[in-house]
Each structure stands twice: as structure tokens, then as C-alpha cells.
Amino acid sequence: VVFFWDERLDRERPITRERIALTARDQAFGRERAPQLARAELERRLVRVRAATEALCAELSPEDAALQSMPDASPAKWHLGHTTWFFETFVLRALPRFRAFSPDYAYLFNSYYESIGPHLRRDARGLLSRPSLAEVYEYRSVVTAQLLELIEAGRGDWDVLGPRIELGLHHEEQHQELLLTDIKHLFAQNPLQPAYRLPGRTHNAGPAPALGFKVHAGGLLPIGKQGDGFVFDNERPEHLHFLAPYALGDRLITNAEYLEFVRDSGYERPELWLSDGTRWLSAQKISLPLYWQEAGEQSWAAFTLAGLLPLNPSDPVCHVSYYEADAYARWAGARLPTEAEWENAARHQAVRGNLLESGEFQPRPVEPGESQFFGDTWEWTQSAYAPYPGYVPPAGALGEYNAKFMCNQQVLRGGSCVTPSEHIRASYRNFFGPETRWQFAGIRLARNT
């Protein structure tokens, strides 16, 4: 036996070698080996998720939906098409007598699945004035209808197709978030600074409570996939990880706290920055978080999905790169958490918070009792994105979904104010390059004890 520290029981418990071995064998993507969602439930979710994506685009003009503001961001129209192509390719194409909606779409809407075939290069997604937005909506309707028929008629190998439909839904939810961050980036480039939506409710602008740190005992702890719900392949297998004792901040860092760093010349002090960060600062001429603007003497504004608004000091700071998060932590005498530290702390918390469904589309001040593990902003961790011990990517093209990005990326945890609540969980691993800023990414501090 190997012992581990069970944080809930606050004592050691033995782990059998059998369990260790077992976790290493549990390699399937999504639910493929797990109890499946009932057809009726899947049908309900399909209708709901597809409609939710379209609802997010309801106010976009054809032009809004067609433009690409940078290679990392995609036009809304492309998101609408790509999520549809994903279902068509991984579900409908497996059926007999399959006919593609359009022979060209496999090229246009494949993102990066080399095993499927050649595809449009990423930075050319904004060159597609055709197909029109209307044609893409037509594509969506046809594919959604085909999926519903498939579910109802029970055509095809359900053991394969059922899990793939579920995967397609999680994939589409992922793109709901990207669609919003991409629109925000596009609108931010427009000198008119248009608003995607009306401002949400005003939050009490009182200062955040003093930052506290909660100590965790560590030990030999389970990390990764929990229970029977859907997870991505990169959350598998559940495995043991040894953690020394550590402490985590009890809320996210606020704009007010980050402003102290700015005013203390945080951006000009190389001793606070990673070497790559120093280079990035100077090449990109960065001195503030993305979307911040000076609005006068000691006064700041930030571009939001509701247009340019005064910076609320008690909101969590957002749209910072890993380099900025890391430098802030060093300046604050702390560090960023590892992903295991974060997950261990979040594992027993309810998934609740300022997520997409709150309708705020902006981080909001912490409320009494909240720890902000879920929602508001993704939290940068000091962990590079890497396979879990025993990880084996899914066979075929779906193996490209996550595995090939396991280099030069940092893991982020916890979801943001534009993450659908069904999409997030404690074991969820998001990842972006350390210089990335257009996602809603913020800062939670950690410390050694």
C-alpha cells in the first residue's frame, strides 16, 4: 500500500496499488466508457446549446460576424460554422449515405484537425465574406435537424455517436466563450468602441475585504477526473500527486490591488519579471492590462462588452498575461498556484459563481462568503500544460483536440464570466500561451507555508 493524505478526513488513508493501476488504464475521451446520457436528455441539451450559441449572436450584424481582429481570434461566423462542422464530421459523417451540406466547408471550417484533411490557415478566417452569415445559419439548422433525427431514430452506433454528440456540445460551449472574447477584441479595435450589449447592473463599489490565505495540508492526493460526468481527455486519468502544504488566496486580486503594482512601477522593474516577460513587455510596449485606458489624472477606464466603462476598483483584475500575473505575484511576495494546488482546493467546492448565465459578461466584486474559484476570471497557474501521468490521447482525429498543444502553454483554471456553467468543473484544464491576454484571465495568489 501507499498512503495519502485525505484532506476531507484530515488523516492518511491507504491507496491500493490496484487503484493506481486502474486510473492509468482509464483513458477514454468524454464519457465513452461512462454511463451515457439518456437520449432524451441529450436531445434537450442539443437544442439548448445550439440555441444558446445563436442567441449570443443575435445582435451581431453580418459585418460584426465576419471580421477577424487578429490571428488568435476568429469571426463569429466562423465559430458558428466550425461548431457545426464538428458535429457533421465526427457524428453525421459516420452514418451511411452521409452527404455533406457543402463540399467546401470541410476546408473552411476545420480548425486544426490534420488527420481530417487540409484546412484554411488560421489567420485567413477573416477573409471569408462568403458563405454569408445567412448561409451559415442555414448550415446550422440543417445539421441540428439531422442530429435530432439521428438521436430520435437511434441511427448509427449509439455507443460511439452518443458520446460524440455530448463531446460536440462541450466543444460548442467552449466556442461560446471564445465567440464572446473574440467579439470583445474586435470591438476594442474599432475607434468607435461599440458596445455588444447594454451595461449590466452596477455593483456596490465598496473596497474588497482584505485578502486572506487559506492553508491546505497537502499530502498524496487525487487529481483529475472525478465521478462519472463528462470530462475532456486531458483531465484523465485520475492520478495521485504529492503536495507539500500550501496556502491559497481566498479571493481573486482586484483592480485596486493591481493598480498599486502599476503605481509602484511594477512594469518597469525587471527583477519582478520572467526573462521572456521582459522581452514581451518591451517588444509589445505593454504597461497596463489589455483594454485599460488612462481616462484622466489618476483615473482609468476599461473597454468591456458594454463599451468603455470606468474601472471599478473592486472588480477582479482581468485580461492580464501570465507574465503580468507572475510579476504581480512576485511583487506581492507570493507566487501563482500550481494547477494541482488549485484543483485540490476547488475539488470539494460547488460550481457556483459569476458564469455566463449570470448575464454580466464582466467580473464582479467578491461577495461575502465567496471564494471566486469558479467564474469571474480564469486563474493563471504556474503549471505548464502537460499530459497527466498515464495519459493516452484518443485514437484518430479526436486525439488532436487537446494533446498536440502540450508545449509552451500555461494552464488556467476555474472558468470566467463568459464560461457556460455546465462547461466548468474543478478538474477542467484550460490552456493558453503565456503572452495571451484577450481571454478573461486573472490572478489568485499562493504561498508556501
Add this chain to the structure above:
Amino acid sequence: VVFFWDERLDRERPITRERIALTARDQAFGRERAPQLARAELERRLVRVRAATEALCAELSPEDAALQSMPDASPAKWHLGHTTWFFETFVLRALPRFRAFSPDYAYLFNSYYESIGPHLRRDARGLLSRPSLAEVYEYRSVVTAQLLELIEAGRGDWDVLGPRIELGLHHEEQHQELLLTDIKHLFAQNPLQPAYRLPGRTHNAGPAPALGFKVHAGGLLPIGKQGDGFVFDNERPEHLHFLAPYALGDRLITNAEYLEFVRDSGYERPELWLSDGTRWLSAQKISLPLYWQEAGEQSWAAFTLAGLLPLNPSDPVCHVSYYEADAYARWAGARLPTEAEWENAARHQAVRGNLLESGEFQPRPVEPGESQFFGDTWEWTQSAYAPYPGYVPPAGALGEYNAKFMCNQQVLRGGSCVTPSEHIRASYRNFFGPETRWQFAGIRLARNT
């Protein structure tokens, strides 16, 4: 007296020193010192030119009109707005009680007039989903109406405003051509290779007549502005230029002729290329004219405004850079003409040919008796774009129209199949960087005698 060779009379004629001095003083832009167009005529032209621009956009969707395919090209929506802003800025703003249609448009739609104020950088014109296409059409209507009212009411200083309206019309015609070449470039990037219009009539695909050379005697000859019609500042002053005897090809080079160069490894033989051309070939991996594609064994297609079509061997070759035109000429044992050689030959020809009004939007084979000086393709000259002797740019912001580009550009002459016929004349000087290919630019050969 100084004598010069009068080609029409085929003998020398004296030029008085007075005339030389006079040309050097004739520095005004457009018609400012010339007999003005009558108000009624100007009104008719205003209505016609503005409508023509809009007619060219009739089939464009809001998405087609919003995208930018490269920094050199602008979205159609931007052309629609910029040509309107030009009138608003240089004509309406001079009026008392002027109010701008929108305070933001001066920033969005100013192209490069630094004296007017700051402006959007060129490569960001494709980031404007707002204002919408509909709003830009509204802008056009309001400004056109204000201009018509101004003409009718005779408000303002007509000696200044009349010539500026005329300038604005020529400016807008210039953008009609750019609008089409930019749309062609955008559509060519789209893997769907959409067509802007239906194919035109099919031309007799018989081979072009053998290329001949017409000898010109040269002499001390007048170059630049002729007569009283509108000209741009860069066509002034009319001045004398001495030309040694030379010969010019009697038609444009065809696709068939250019294919011989390609098949003779023309692109791989550095001795045929300028040094900068060799570097450009290798950096850009160029081995064919822009828009050409191999369509099978010894078979070629070209993307056109009517979509992808088989290459017609007897059409003039088009969409080549100066480097390609120059290398072709060297391969053919000839050279490119200077702009003075070209102008001297074209000066006494009628402005007739395959211009915008032919509705072809593609170069077409030469017809018996034609020399193709006007229309079909612009013709690269070996002359760098430079001020004429005695040139003085107009005062104020309009001095930026042409003068500040007099470096690193080659002159092109003669107009193309998308140039409005009212816009072209023998003295017209177009200019682009030597690596430029998205304009309809082709080749006429020259030789020493």
C-alpha cells in the same frame, strides 16, 4: 530660341524661352487656373459619378464590403466612406455653419492627409464592422445632397469650391478602380473563389497578330498637361524633354507570349532580373503572375472578377509586378519604355479602348487597328515616379495628394479595363511600388533604334 522636333510635323520647330518660363509657372492643381466647368455640367457629373460608385457595389453583401484582404487593399465600405469624406473635408468644411455628419468619420475615413489630423492606420480598415454599410450609404446620401445644394445655391467661394468638387470627382473615379481591384483581391483569397459578376462575352481566341515595333523620331518634345482639361498636379507643368529615337511595341504582350517566358525558365534565371526582383521572387516564392493557377498538364486558369476562368492566350498578360515586366522585356531582347516615350507616342491618340465602361472588367485581345494604349492594362514604365521639372505641389493638405509618394514607385501609364474613361488621358501618371501586382498592370515593350 531652342528648337524641338515636332513629331506631328516631322520637323523642328522653335520653342520660345517665354513658353518654357511659362510652363514652369503653371503650377495649380486641377483646373484652379483653367476655365471652369459650368455648374450644370458639374452637377450632372456629380450625380453620375456618385451613382456609378454605388452601382459597382450593388451586388456586394455587407460582409463583402467590410473585409480587407491585405494592408494595400481597402474594404469597399471604406472606399464609399473615404470618397465622401474627401468632399466633406475639402468642399463642405469650407462653408460657414458646417457640421460634420459624424465627428468620428474624420478619423476613420482620412486616408493619409497628415495636415488634416490623425487617422486610422491603413491596415486597420478591415476592423470596422461599425459603421455599418447602411450607415455609410446614409453618409453618402447626405453629403451628395449637400454638394448638390451648394452647386445650385452657389454658396461659398466658387473659384475655390468648383475646382475642388471637380477634383473630388476625379478622386472618386480613381477609387472606383481601386474598389474593383480590392474586391478582386479579396475574392481571390476566398477558397470558394466567388465571382463578383457574370463572365463577359467570349472573345475570339485566335492568336494575336505578330508583335511589331513603331519607330518614333524623338527630339525635344513637350511632356505633361495638354490643353485645358482637368489634370492632377503631378502632370504639371508641361515641359520639354529630349528623347533619342526609339521604338514601341504596337500592342500589349499577351498571355501566350508570357507563357513562353515562363516555360523558358524565365523565373529561375537571375541574369534576367533586377537584384531587388531576385530577392522578391525568393522571399515571396513567386513563379507565375498573380491570380494564375496551373489547371492541369500545360493548362492554366486565372482568377477574374467573373471567377476562375481558363487563361485566354491572346488576352494581354496582367497582374505582373514591375520586376516581372522588366525581366520579361530583358528576356525578349527589349526593354520597358520610359514614361516620356510612352506619353509622346500616346499624345496624339484618341482615348479609346477597353475601359471600365466596356463592362468587360478583364483585358481582351487586341483588335485590328488597335494599339491598346488606353485601357486593358496599365503599362509599367522604367521611369521612377518623380516631380516634373518646375513642379510645385499645391498648398495645404491637397499637397499630400501626390507629392509625398515620389520615391520608390514606378510610373504606369494608359489606364486599365477598370479605369473610368473620363479619368484617363495621355499625360496621366499612375504609380505603384515595383512589387505591386493586384492592379491590372501589363507590359508594352520598347527598343532603341
Add this chain to the structure above:
Amino acid sequence: VVFFWDERLDRERPITRERIALTARDQAFGRERAPQLARAELERRLVRVRAATEALCAELSPEDAALQSMPDASPAKWHLGHTTWFFETFVLRALPRFRAFSPDYAYLFNSYYESIGPHLRRDARGLLSRPSLAEVYEYRSVVTAQLLELIEAGRGDWDVLGPRIELGLHHEEQHQELLLTDIKHLFAQNPLQPAYRLPGRTHNAGPAPALGFKVHAGGLLPIGKQGDGFVFDNERPEHLHFLAPYALGDRLITNAEYLEFVRDSGYERPELWLSDGTRWLSAQKISLPLYWQEAGEQSWAAFTLAGLLPLNPSDPVCHVSYYEADAYARWAGARLPTEAEWENAARHQAVRGNLLESGEFQPRPVEPGESQFFGDTWEWTQSAYAPYPGYVPPAGALGEYNAKFMCNQQVLRGGSCVTPSEHIRASYRNFFGPETRWQFAGIRLARNT
């Protein structure tokens, strides 16, 4: 208590919480808190290490020593100066009445210590024809003499200076390796392909023994600093890490094995590559390891420090990037080891192998009984370079030595054929960007069990 698996005893052993806590507090750099080297021993090593660096440069002309072949590589003259500046700055400058050898050298020879002051940018090291090589040798002599005098006279605070001298020696050994890899890169750019040295002895070119895998049981295991010898800060603190069972290849991958991958179109199959790797391949047009050349039909040569030599199939493959190592492993149905897996396997092995002192300066075929953990080539691991749990960087400028590079780098283990044997140990963590190829870096495979 927490239990861990002791591989030597092949059973579990308890680890006291005290020991865990203790390791977390042991944060000093080098030996600062450890029993110190005796003065006499330090003096002997100082003389030996300084002389060894100079011996490596004995055959270099002033020109060889001055050129910089790429921003990542430094001229030999700069290495000679920089290692001397390191002693001057961190040891001699702490003495009363210190006078710098030259006021300019702090700017020229500071590599990246921002806390010390401004410094020459990295890619400008090859612009220094002055100071001459002779002047830099003079600089070396003076500083070495001052250090020897300091050691003998016992001046200064020995508790600080003694460990810093030892650190300086390890720093200089690190640069001995870089000096050789940088010279190799420089000579490889020269079309004359000059040799730095005569070829070493010829190795039996028989095929390598079949690759086997040795299984390791894993468990909760100590990682990092062992015993009392010198270590860098990034090897600290010793800490526990849980490893699932795994297997490691019993030798390095050979050129012959890698050639099979090449011939199987390994470089053209995107499913084998990380996404960043695919991009790198295409941007850099990579299709072979660095320094390989086709030498005829199915015949290969490689540039070495002894000039261009036929590729020996049974030598370990070398000068591959992380991307290539990772793709090879995937093609071979295996993966790269984590750094903990590697260290756990190497921890109880003697530090023996083809290191700098063998004088080969090239990897050589495995010999019976050898596992090649130390020497021949560095071994890419799948671990991103990150701080160990509880790591705290040294205070002051020495904190910049290692800590600020903990992003976008992969860890390599085991030393190479140009690593001084005193410099390497099981816990040693080297790190380079995943695209790096000019170091002697190769491949060991790992597998799940």
C-alpha cells in the same frame, strides 16, 4: 508519517513530516549553508577550471574567438570575459578597495543580470572587435591572480565569498560547454567547414544492441538535491514526488533508429508532431537534425567539431529539438520521460560516461553494460522547466541566475560529451527552448507500464 517507495530497498519507508518541512526551508544557493570546500581544495579547483577554459581556446584564432553565429550563441572571447566578470562582480567587488579591471567591462560582459546594471544586448556580442583577445586574456590573468590572493590571504567574509567562488567555478564549467557548442555552430556556418580539432578514435561501427526498457516501480520518492555537494538553486529543495510505475529505455536512441523515422516520412506526418512543432518545421524548413547533410544516395554526413564526417549509425542521435525528440518518441510508440522519472532512475548510478574529459567531443556508441545516463547527449524530458515546490530564489542578483527562465523551456538531463564531469549529477537541471538544436541534445524513450 507519509510513506514512500524506496527503490533501492524495493519497499516502502516512512518520511517524517519534519523532513518534508526541512527540505522546504533549505533554500540557499550552492553550498552557502553546507560544509564548505577547504581553501586549498578551492584553490586547486580554481587553477584547474580557469586553465581548462583557456586550454579549450588554445587553437582558436582571434577571429574564431570574436564571431557570433546567431543571437543564442556567444563568441569564445565573450565567454572568456563573462566568466571572469562573474568572479569580479560576485566575489572581488565585495572586497574593500575594489577597483574594476576596466570600467567598461561591466557593460560588455554582464549577460543578463539586470540588478547589476545595464548590459550589452545579447545579439551584439559579435560586434566587439575590441577589447582584443589578448586584452581579455590579460583580464583573466589579473582576476585569477586576485582570486588566488583572496583565497590565500583569507580576505573578506569567507562564509559568503567561499561559496561564491565555488559557484563561479560551476558557472565557468557551464560556459566551457557553451563555448564548444557555440564554436561548433560558428564553424558549421563557414562554407569551408573547418575542424576545431582532429577526429577522435574510430568506434566499432557495429549496430547497437536492441533497445530494452527497464521498469521502475515508482512511489512517493525524493527528488532534487542529494547529499552535501554543490547544487544550483533550481535543484532545491529536495522534495517528494509521486511517480506511477514506468519504464525507461536502457540506452539513447541511435542515428540508425532516427533514420528509420526520417525514411518513414516522420517529418511530413503532422499527427506525430506537437502543434508548435508543425509550425516550426514549416517556418524553418526542417527535415533533418541540425548538422546532418545528405552525402549521396542513402548516405549521410554530419558536421562535428572534427569537421564533416560520415554519419555513424550506432552513435546516439544528437542536435535534435524537443519537437523532434517528442515526434520521434510518438512515432516509436513511446514517449519522453518526465524529469522526475529520469532523476529517479539516475539517482543511484555513478556519474560516468562520455563527458568532456573523454576528449571525444562527439557522442559515441553505447558499450556493453552502459546505460548512457551521463554524457553523450543531454536528454530531452517532457517536463517544462518550473520551480520545485518550496523553491525560493537566492536574494539579490544571483536570484536571476536560474529563476527568471522558468517559462517556455524544457528540462534536459544527464550532460553531454562536452559537459565537464565535475559539473554533472543526477539532480542537475539543464533547460532550453523546445526549438533549440545547437546543444548536444538527444533522446531516451519512456513508457507507461
Add this chain to the structure above:
Amino acid sequence: VVFFWDERLDRERPITRERIALTARDQAFGRERAPQLARAELERRLVRVRAATEALCAELSPEDAALQSMPDASPAKWHLGHTTWFFETFVLRALPRFRAFSPDYAYLFNSYYESIGPHLRRDARGLLSRPSLAEVYEYRSVVTAQLLELIEAGRGDWDVLGPRIELGLHHEEQHQELLLTDIKHLFAQNPLQPAYRLPGRTHNAGPAPALGFKVHAGGLLPIGKQGDGFVFDNERPEHLHFLAPYALGDRLITNAEYLEFVRDSGYERPELWLSDGTRWLSAQKISLPLYWQEAGEQSWAAFTLAGLLPLNPSDPVCHVSYYEADAYARWAGARLPTEAEWENAARHQAVRGNLLESGEFQPRPVEPGESQFFGDTWEWTQSAYAPYPGYVPPAGALGEYNAKFMCNQQVLRGGSCVTPSEHIRASYRNFFGPETRWQFAGIRLARNT
């Protein structure tokens, strides 16, 4: 007959059509059709020119001679080798039983003659630590000796070889200048700012006399090759060019005058700059001439071949780009001359001035009676580098000497303080890209009358 204005006689003179035709046929390079230099004279010049090059390198260390500070500049060692290769290739190789000094040198020391064979890319000239400087000197000695023997023994076809040796001497003189400007650039990159030589004599620092303008009547005038002396192919053929009346500044613009432009915010006023110039200023962050530094409150220094020296206000301004020269001229209410205007004014002047032989290696203040047409600084003209009417490049590889650069370059006239006096003449056409600054290039103003 055609008449032209003879400025010397101040009246018109007829030019026969025969003469016009004749100039168009006179296409040979150098003296190939001209009376040749006597063998004895050629021998004397060969010895003198080769020795002069080596004398310029006498104080350079092997390291000084090996480094390359930017792609446009070459190491001194490369200049020494390349000028030797030129003789070997174009003279010695034509002899029976020719054996190259080294088979590799054709690759290393060919600059850009594609017809000769492949060659090292320009930006890799600084990667050649081998051959050593000593080996290159050995190469020089051997080739010089072979040339002397050839001249004495009268081997080979003297009608071909004699002119080629003369061409080789002019080629080597051209490289003497480049060698000095390249060393200056290299030393300027070194933070030690070393001096190539001791400062020259101090010049009376009194202010320059007020700038005057001398009027030229213009007319139909001869341009290009004069008399029987050596000229490059690009100076041919002599031809007629019509010039309107113009005026030229009677001396070069001084540092003091240029400083007024700087203080008047000349660098920040876009209306003064060409469009490409504005882009260049902002991309390169330019606000002063190359080598200028602020040395305190309203005090300036400039890096020279004698190290960093206070800026002498009455020295001609130097190391400015075409963009800066053009902007200065516009600011001063003037313009730059065309090359024909310059040549017509200089054609009847003696070649005298501050050239290489003065030993100053820096521009110096104008002296009474001087017009500074020759020496001090090259003078930017507004003429793009283009073939003269009737120009035909020499056959074979020597056709690459000048012709392939006739695009994107501006012509400079008059030579500089580091041009050998034998090398310059009124018809000499130097050419560099408009952004070039490391040559000794300055400003003479022109005006319309």
C-alpha cells in the same frame, strides 16, 4: 540639326544627328574601345592601388577585419579578398593553365555575380573566421604578383585583359571607400567607441559663409561620359538632356544649418517628409543623423573614424538618408538637384577637394572660393538610378556590375572625404537606397529660377 544650349559659350550650338546616333552606339565598359593605358602606367597603378588598400588596413586587428556590423556592411577581410577575387575571376581566369588560389574562394568572395556561380549570402560575410586575415593577405600577394607578371609578359589577349585590369583597379578603389565606411559603422556599434585613427587637424570653427545660389541657364545639354578617361558602363552613353533654368547652392549644407531644422521640430512634421520617409522615421525611431549623439544641454557629438568628437557646426552635415536630405530641402524652401543639374554644373570644374588623399577622413568646412562639388560628402540627388537613354549593359557577368541595381535607388554625386581622387569625376554615378545612412552622404540644395 538639333540645337542645344552651350553653357560655356552661353549660346546655342547645333548637334548633328550623327553625334546623337553615335553616342547611342558607344556602349563598352570602361576603356574597352578607348585608347588604353600604357602597360607601364597600368603596372604602376596596380602596385599603388593594391598597396593603398592594404595601407588602409594596417591598423586593423584580425578581429577588426573579421566582423560584420550589418548586412549592408562587409568585413575588411572580405573586401581584401573580394577585390582580389575580382582580378582573379575577370583577368587571370581567362589565361590558359589558370589555377585558382583556392577552390573555395569563388564561393566566399563572389559578391553578387550570379552568372559566375553560387556565392555566400551577403549577411553571412561576418561568419568567416577562416580563411584567416593572414591567408587573405597571402591570397592578395599571389594574385598581385600574377597580375604583374601578366602585364610584363604580355600574356593573354591584351585588348580584353588590359581594360579589365583597369576596371579591377577602379573596382578596388570603390571598395577602399566601402572598407572605411564599414569600419566606421562597426566601431560605432562598439560601446568602447574605438578610434580607427588619430584625429586630423582642427579646422577653424568659424561659421560658414552665407549660402548663395548660382543660376544655370539650362538648355539641351550633354550628360554622361566625357573625353577618353575610364568610366563605368552606367555613365554611358553620353547623351543629350534638356534642362530648364535652375540654381544650385554654392556649398554643402552645414551641421549648424541642419541643427536649425532639428530644433524646428523638423523630424516631427510629417508635411516635410516623403510618405516612405515618415514610415522609416517611425519604424527606426530616427530623430538625428546617424552617429550624432546628444552630449549635454544643446551640445552634440558625432562618432568619427577618430572616435567620438564634438560636432563642428561649420562641417558639412553627413550620414543623412535621402529622406532626411529631402525633408531638409523642403523645410529650407528648396529642393534637391537632379543628377543632370548637378553634372551640368560640375562638368567644367576641376576634380579637387577633401578626398581620401587629404587624410582627413571627415568632411571639413568650406574654404573661400570652394564649391565642394567634389569630396567631403556625396550629394543626394532627386534622381532615381536608371539607365541612360541607349544604355546597354556589358555582355556576360560584368553586366551585373551596375545594371541590376537600377530600381529603388537614388543617385549620389561628387564623392566624399573617403573617395580616392582618381576614382571620382563629374559623370560618376553612385547609388544607394533612400534609407541608407552609413555612407558619407550630405546635402546640396537646388531651386527653380
